[in-house]
Amino acid sequence: MSRIFSFFLFVLALAAQPADFIWSARYVITMDGQRRVIPNGAVAIKGDRILAVGTKAEIDARFQAKQRLDRPDAILAPGLINTHTHAAMSLFRGIADDLKLQDWLEKFIFPAEAKNVTADFVRWGTRLGCLEMLLGGTTTFTDMYYFEDVVAEATKEAGMRGVLGETIIGFPVADNKTPADALAYTERYLKRFQNDPLITAAVAPHALYTNSDETLKAARALANKYNAPLVIHLSETKKENDDERAKRHTTPTKTLDDLGVWNGRSVAAHAVWVDEADMAILKSRGVGIAHCPSSNMKLASGVAPVTRMLALDLAVGLGPDGPAGSNNDFNMFEEMDLAAKLQKVTTMNPQALPASLALEMATIRGARALGMEKEIGSLETGKRADLITVRIDRAHAQPLYDAVSQMVYALKGSDVRDVMVNGKPVVRDARILTLNEPQILAKAAEYRAKVAASLK
Amino acid sequence: MSRIFSFFLFVLALAAQPADFIWSARYVITMDGQRRVIPNGAVAIKGDRILAVGTKAEIDARFQAKQRLDRPDAILAPGLINTHTHAAMSLFRGIADDLKLQDWLEKFIFPAEAKNVTADFVRWGTRLGCLEMLLGGTTTFTDMYYFEDVVAEATKEAGMRGVLGETIIGFPVADNKTPADALAYTERYLKRFQNDPLITAAVAPHALYTNSDETLKAARALANKYNAPLVIHLSETKKENDDERAKRHTTPTKTLDDLGVWNGRSVAAHAVWVDEADMAILKSRGVGIAHCPSSNMKLASGVAPVTRMLALDLAVGLGPDGPAGSNNDFNMFEEMDLAAKLQKVTTMNPQALPASLALEMATIRGARALGMEKEIGSLETGKRADLITVRIDRAHAQPLYDAVSQMVYALKGSDVRDVMVNGKPVVRDARILTLNEPQILAKAAEYRAKVAASLK
Numbered sequence: 061m062s063r064i065f066s067f068f069l070f071v072l073a074l075a076a077q078p079a080d081f082i083w084s085a086r087y088v089i090t091m092d093g094q095r096r097v098i099p100n101g102a103v104a105i106k107g108d109r110i111l112a113v114g115t116k117a118e119i120d121a122r123f124q125a126k127q128r129l130d131r132p133d134a135i136l137a138p139g140l141i142n143t144h145t146h147a148a149m150s151l152f153r154g155i156a157d158d159l160k161l162q163d164w165l166e167k168f169i170f171p172a173e174a175k176n177v178t179a180d181f182v183r184w185g186t187r188l189g190c191l192e193m194l195l196g197g198t199t200t201f202t203d204m205y206y207f208e209d210v211v212a213e214a215t216k217e218a219g220m221r222g223v224l225g226e227t228i229i230g231f232p233v234a235d236n237k238t239p240a241d242a243l244a245y246t247e248r249y250l251k252r253f254q255n256d257p258l259i260t261a262a263v264a265p266h267a268l269y270t271n272s273d274e275t276l277k278a279a280r281a282l283a284n285k286y287n288a289p290l291v292i293h294l295s296e297t298k299k300e301n302d303d304e305r306a307k308r309h310t311t312p313t314k315t316l317d318d319l320g321v322w323n324g325r326s327v328a329a330h331a332v333w334v335d336e337a338d339m340a341i342l343k344s345r346g347v348g349i350a351h352c353p354s355s356n357m358k359l360a361s362g363v364a365p366v367t368r369m370l371a372l373d374l375a376v377g378l379g380p381d382g383p384a385g386s387n388n389d390f391n392m393f394e395e396m397d398l399a400a401k402l403q404k405v406t407t408m409n410p411q412a413l414p415a416s417l418a419l420e421m422a423t424i425r426g427a428r429a430l431g432m433e434k435e436i437g438s439l440e441t442g443k444r445a446d447l448i449t450v451r452i453d454r455a456h457a458q459p460l461y462d463a464v465s466q467m468v469y470a471l472k473g474s475d476v477r478d479v480m481v482n483g484k485p486v487v488r489d490a491r492i493l494t495l496n497e498p499q500i501l502a503k504a505a506e507y508r509a510k511v512a513a514s515l516k
Numbered sequence: 517m518s519r520i521f522s523f524f525l526f527v528l529a530l531a532a533q534p535a536d537f538i539w540s541a542r543y544v545i546t547m548d549g550q551r552r553v554i555p556n557g558a559v560a561i562k563g564d565r566i567l568a569v570g571t572k573a574e575i576d577a578r579f580q581a582k583q584r585l586d587r588p589d590a591i592l593a594p595g596l597i598n599t600h601t602h603a604a605m606s607l608f609r610g611i612a613d614d615l616k617l618q619d620w621l622e623k624f625i626f627p628a629e630a631k632n633v634t635a636d637f638v639r640w641g642t643r644l645g646c647l648e649m650l651l652g653g654t655t656t657f658t659d660m661y662y663f664e665d666v667v668a669e670a671t672k673e674a675g676m677r678g679v680l681g682e683t684i685i686g687f688p689v690a691d692n693k694t695p696a697d698a699l700a701y702t703e704r705y706l707k708r709f710q711n712d713p714l715i716t717a718a719v720a721p722h723a724l725y726t727n728s729d730e731t732l733k734a735a736r737a738l739a740n741k742y743n744a745p746l747v748i749h750l751s752e753t754k755k756e757n758d759d760e761r762a763k764r765h766t767t768p769t770k771t772l773d774d775l776g777v778w779n780g781r782s783v784a785a786h787a788v789w790v791d792e793a794d795m796a797i798l799k800s801r802g803v804g805i806a807h808c809p810s811s812n813m814k815l816a817s818g819v820a821p822v823t824r825m826l827a828l829d830l831a832v833g834l835g836p837d838g839p840a841g842s843n844n845d846f847n848m849f850e851e852m853d854l855a856a857k858l859q860k861v862t863t864m865n866p867q868a869l870p871a872s873l874a875l876e877m878a879t880i881r882g883a884r885a886l887g888m889e890k891e892i893g894s895l896e897t898g899k900r901a902d903l904i905t906v907r908i909d910r911a912h913a914q915p916l917y918d919a920v921s922q923m924v925y926a927l928k929g930s931d932v933r934d935v936m937v938n939g940k941p942v943v944r945d946a947r948i949l950t951l952n953e954p955q956i957l958a959k960a961a962e963y964r965a966k967v968a969a970s971l972k
Contacts, residue, residue, distance in 0.1 A: 153914070154921040158856075158870035192911035357857035358925075360866040388925035389912045394850075400614075401813035401854075402861075410816040414614035455648035456845045456929075458609070458957050459964030465610040469814075469844035473912075474930035501914050508915030 077111070079104040080483065082125035084116040085136035085449055087463040091423045091438040095416065097463050103136060105445040108257065108483035113439045129485075133453035134477055135463050137419075138438050139199025139221075139446035140392040141426035144291075144329040144350030144379025146205050148177075148185030150192065151507045152384035155515075161297055161359045164385050168515075172384075173206075175514040176507075177234035182207040183214050184503040189383075190218035191495050193390045196473030199446040199481045200427075200436060201390075202327060202350065202379065204264040204291055206235040209249045212259045219486040219494040221446065223327075223430050225264025225291040228279055230271050239275040243282060250286040257482060260289065260432070265321075267293040268312045269300055276321050284324045289431060292321070294328035297361050301333040313338035322347050325431045329379060330355075331369075332362040339365070339372055348375045348429025351421065353398040355381035367403045367412045377426030391473045396422050400468060415468035445483040451475045533567070535560040536939065538581035540572040541592035541905055543919040547879045547894040551872065553919050559592060561901040564713065564939035569895045585941075589909035590933055591919050593875075594894050595655025595677075595902035596848040597882035600747075600785040600806030600835025602661050603671075604633075604641030606648065607963045608840035611971075617753055617815045620841050624971075628840075629662075631970040632963075633690035638663040639670050640959040645839075646674035647951050649846045652929030655902040655937045656883075656892060657846075658783060658806065658835065660720040660747055662691040665705045668715045675942040675950040677902065679783075679886050681720025681747040684735055686727050695731040699738060706742040713938060716745065716888070721777075723749040724768045725756055732777050740780045745887060748777070750784035753817050757789040769794035778803050781887045785835060786811075787825075788818040795821070795828055804831045804885025807877065809854040811837035823859045823868045833882030847929045852878050856924060871924035901939040907931045 081104070088101030090113055102119035104111040112119060116130075156168035182205065193201055200221040203211055208226035215222040226249050227233065228242040236242040246263055253261040263283040265271045271279075283290040295301055295312050304312050313334055316322060322345035329350040334342065342349065351366050369376050378395040380387045396418040403413035427437025435444050450471050452460055457475065460466050479487035486494050537560070544557030546569055558575035560567040568575060572586075612624035638661065649657055656677040659667055664682035671678040682705050683689065684698040692698040702719055709717040719739040721727045727735075739746040751757055751768050760768050769790055772778060778801035785806040790798070798805065807820050825832050834851040836843045852874040859869035883893025891900050906927050908916055913931065916922050935943035942950045 151915060153917070154926060155917050157918070157921045157925060158867050160866050164866075188911060188914070195911060354857065357861040358866065360860040360864050360868070362864070363861060383926075388921070391912070391928075394853075397850075398854075398857075401810065404816040405813040405819060405858075408816050408818070410616050410620075410814065411614050412816070453957065455644060455651060455953070455957070456847070458644070458960040459607060459967075461609070461611050461964065461968060462613070465613045465844070469613060470610060470839075472847075472928060472930055474928055497911070501909065501911070504914040508917065511915075512917060 076124045077122060079106050079111055079123040079125040080127065081105040082119055082123055082128045083136055083447065083449065083480070084119070085131045085134045086452065087135045088113065088439065089135060089137040089463055089467065090440065091138050091420065092440050101136065103439055103447060105480070105483055108444055110439060110441055110443050110445050112441050129478060131449045131477065134449040134451050135467060136447060136449050137467065138423045138436070139448050139479065139481065140197050140422045141377060141430070141437060142193065142198050142201040142379055142390065142392055143327060143348065143377030143426050143429050144202055144352055144381060145390060146382035147189030147201065147203050147211065148182045148205050149382035149384040150188040151181060151185040151504060152511065154385070154388045155511065156385045159385065161361065164359070169384060172511060172515060173234060176511050177206055179207045179210050181507065182210045184500065184507060186211045186214035187218065187495055187500050188504050189390060190215060190220050191492055191497060191500055194218060194220060194479050194487050194492060195476060195490065196391055196393065197448040197450065197476035197479060198390065198392050199448065199479060202291060202430060206233055209252060212253055212261065216258055217494065219481050219484050221258050221436070221481055223260040223262050223289060223291070225262035227264045227266055228271065228275060229266040230275065239271065243278055247282060250282070250288055254286065262289045262291050264291045267300070268316055269303060273319055276316070276319050280321050280324060289325040289327055290321065291327040291329065294331050295333040296330035298333055311335065311338050313341050317341045317345065327429055330361065330364065332356055332364045334365065339369060339374065343372050343374055348377060348431065350379040350429060351376050351399060352379045352381040353395055353402045355386035357398070357402065359386050363402060363406045366399065367407055370413070370417060375425060375428035376421055377429035378421045392422050393471060393473045396468045415465045418468045419464055445480055447480050448476055449478040451477050532580040533578060535562050535567050535579040535581040536583065537561040538575055538579060538584045539592055539903065539905065539936070540575070541587045541590045542908065543591045544569065544895065545591060545593040545919055545923065546896065547594050547876065548896050557592065559895055559903060561936070561939055564900055566895060566897055566899050566901050568897050585934060587905045587933065590905040590907050591923060592903060592905050593923065594879045594892070595904050595935065595937065596653050596878045597833060597886070597893060598649065598654050598657040598835055598846065598848055599783060599804065599833030599882050599885050600658055600808055600837055601846060602838035603645030603657060603659050603667065604638045604661050605838035605840040606644040607637060607641040607960060608967065610841070610844045611967065612841045615841065617817065620815070625840060628967060628971060629690060632967050633662055635663045635666050637963065638666045640956065640963065642667045642670035643674065643951055643956045644960050645846060646671060646676050647948055647953060647956055650674060650676060650935050650943050650948060651932060651946065652847055652849065653904040653906065653932035653935060654846065654848050655904065655935060658747060658886060660722070662689055665708060668709055668717065672714050673950065675937050675940055677714050677892070677937055679716040679718050679745060679747070681718035683720045683722055684727060684731060685722040686731065695727065699734055703738060706738070706744055710742065718745045718747050720747045723756070724772055725759060729775055732772070732775050736777050736780060745781040745783055746777065747783045747785065750787050751789040752786035754789055767791065767794050769797050773797045773801065783885055786817065786820065788812055788820045790821065795825060795830065799828055799830055804833060804887065806835040806885060807832050807855060808835045808837040809851055809858050811842035813854070813858065815842050819858060819862045822855065823863055826869070826873060831881060831884035832877055833885035834877045848878055849927060849929045852924045871921045874924045875920055901936055903936050904932055905934040907933050
């Protein structure tokens with residue numbers, strides 16, 4: 061087989077197959093099964109897919125590209141995958157820092173949302189979020205918010221990939237006044253974005269404690285009807301667990317399992333307060349986990365047992381959560397760095413979560429958490445062409461002994477130079493190609509004035 | 517008094533006093549006694565000092581500047597103060613990640629240093645370190661390394677402020693073969709840099725466990741002879757404390773106190789494993805503390821009781837430590853963010869260390885840790901002109917509700933746009949003015965090859 065394949069490659073080389081793009085770099089971090097890092101590597105792209113990955117010499121011999129981008133001073137890597145966020149909350153960035161989670165949510169966020177969130181707010185907030193995420197090397201994000209069809213429109217317009225969940229919650233919110241309304245809204249939304257190349261429409265019951273059992277079951281049924289993922293907050297705080305223990309003498313994970321909520325594609329955000337039995341359930345149901353180290357630290361929610369989850373080979377990805385107090389940005393480089401450091405210090409083991417695993421969580425393992433590991437998360441032939449280049453020619457990036465270590469511990473979101481999503485360049489030389497940046501920043505300033513006035 | 521002062525200002529306004537520079541910005545974060553944040557503020561500078569701080573309108577009325585810099589899309593703040601690092605270790609960046617501290621030190625760092633550290637290595641490593649630090653908004657750094665006179669030369673050449681300690685350690689190292697040699701070397705170095713406007717030469721016994729009691733006493737006496745600070749690693753790991761307990765049934769802090777090591781200007785780095793009695797000693801002796809959250813997390817050293825130290829009003833600053841495994845860069849914005857988040861999650865209190873205190877640690881409280889609070893750490897009339905501008909016109913910086921929160925939780929080292937040290941611009945529009953950046957990066961690559969070969 062491998063000889064036949066080699067012969068096939070040889071024939072292709074003679075033919076100089078057409079490609080739309082060749083991108084090359086000093087190092088290509090593939091995140092493939094062998095975790096190959098290719099010095100002086102390249103990737104060929106055609107349509108929305110990766111044609112081939114190899115050394116620059118090989119790729120140049122085999123393919124003739126319409127356009128090429130050579131970055132001898134950069135790392136080329138899979139686009140980063142954010143598994144939990146609230147993009148439109150960018151417009152509330154830093155509105156209420158250094159508060160207790162319940163105060164933050166109940167005194168600031170819920171009132172601010174009640175007074176300000178409209179379809180227009182969500183459109184501009186998502187644009188701002190996508191702008192920041194793309195400039196920082198995130199190519200896929202997982203969202204839970206309101207007016208999620210508008211989120212999807214803004215995401216498509218940005219040329220970004222999204223797993224976008226319409227929130228279902230047991231009190232009246234900006235877009236829907238009842239869970240029944242929200243379920244109906246969600247079904248229209250799921251239908252509208254079926255088979256979209258960039259958008260995976262999702263169902264997002266907010267959490268166990270904010271929904272009735274009936275709503276949760278209906279949400280699962282709806283997700284399964286459209287083969288959509290269900291995304292939910294899970295055991296973020298000790299209080300959430302304590303309350304469930306008082307109410308039903310068990311854990312949120314177990315209750316959700318009993319309700320059948322895990323019977324299908326699922327992503328659970330936070331999973332801070334999960335025990336061995338919970339992790340066994342999450343493993344057996346194939347639930348993806350979105351670990352959010354910045355948020356869990358900033359809100360003092362606790363430290364998720366990520367080292368243990370990885371030992372169990374759970375599909376754990378990373379998420380910056382929302383920028384309205386639980387974090388203040390969408391920076392996946394910081395989440396990688398923090399995930400590694402937080403596990404090290406809390407387990408008192410500097411080898412607990414090495415750079416290689418942190419990068420895995422931000423790429424291929426994050427893809428697994430979303431049930432998309434066959435499509436994204438690594439640079440391999442046949443996968444979607446979601447890739448980034450990251451500069452290594454600045455003072456903080458030199459010298460470079462190990463490309464993976466550098467990605468996790470030294471490089472920054474601000475080092476991202478080029479971004480391609482689904483075969484289309486969306487950032488070139490740190491400039492966004494798909495969005496009107498000055499207009500978005502002007503709108504952000506406009507919303508700042510409105511929001512600040514609404515809280516007086 | 518205040519009327520007389522107002523009249524005085526009025527007269528000054530008529531006279532339009534000459535200044536060398538006026539720098540203005542959207543917000544000026546002063547870190548003065550009242551922690552004033554001035555919207556549309558400005559700073560006037562003459563020689564190496566700040567003449568005045570106020571609104572742009574006031575400053576423009578009172579002063580006529582030779583040069584001005586207006587940044588309506590930036591924050592103007594005091595230069596950041598790094599209270600613990602090893603600048604020349606930049607050349608070992610990421611050489612040995614994800615290892616236990618003793619293995620890291622004994623199997624990688626000490627051998628790598630033995631084979632590679634020369635005066636030339638230190639010169640280029642310090643240049644690289646200063647380049648990265650200045651571009652990231654650090655204007656003062658505290659160093660402990662070898663060939664510290666070369667560190668001082670490179671620091672002056674960069675136009676940076678340094679508290680630079682020559683290492684004294686109980687085994688042969690690159691520059692000195694015995695502690696006696698090191699003490700003699702240090703005295704020559706202290707003499708040479710007396711009264712330097714940028715360099716505060718310091719004495720740096722490595723730690724209690726790497727020096728004899730006699731050497732430690734001699735180091736203190738030498739420091740006091742020249743009114744120099746003594747900088748030392750203190751209780752970084754549990755092992756260090758356990759060993760001292762086994763040896764002398766007490767703590768490193770107490771032993772050093774008994775030896776008289778704290779009798780004079782002192783900066784203790786890490787102070788992770790200090791108890792109430794230790795903190796009482798550090799407080800009564802006025803010892804500055806360099807808290808190093810990245811390093812303590814990455815090496816799994818533990819979590820310093822910073823919330824308690826701040827409650828006791830200890831002079832706690834921040835340090836990124838060295839970039840050879842304990843951290844991988846010199847990024848003070850990350851240290852601020854981490855210091856706040858780490859205390860929150862480990863005390864399970866989201867209010868444990870708010871943004872205002874994190875910024876204080878990186879500025880005026882860091883200055884106190886170094887015994888330099890009358891000279892640097894805030895923007896006030898008469899202080900040295902060490903200041904930075906930080907862009908707030910990028911996606912991750914908008915909207916802005918609170919300038920201090922934004923500095924700590926959203927802005928990055930890469931947002932630093934301009935830097936002035938001691939009245940001299942050293943970074944303009946994110947470009948270094950004082951160092952030859954391409955040459956430094958080329959040398960870093962050269963040393964990378966040498967160091968990698970030496971470890972084979």
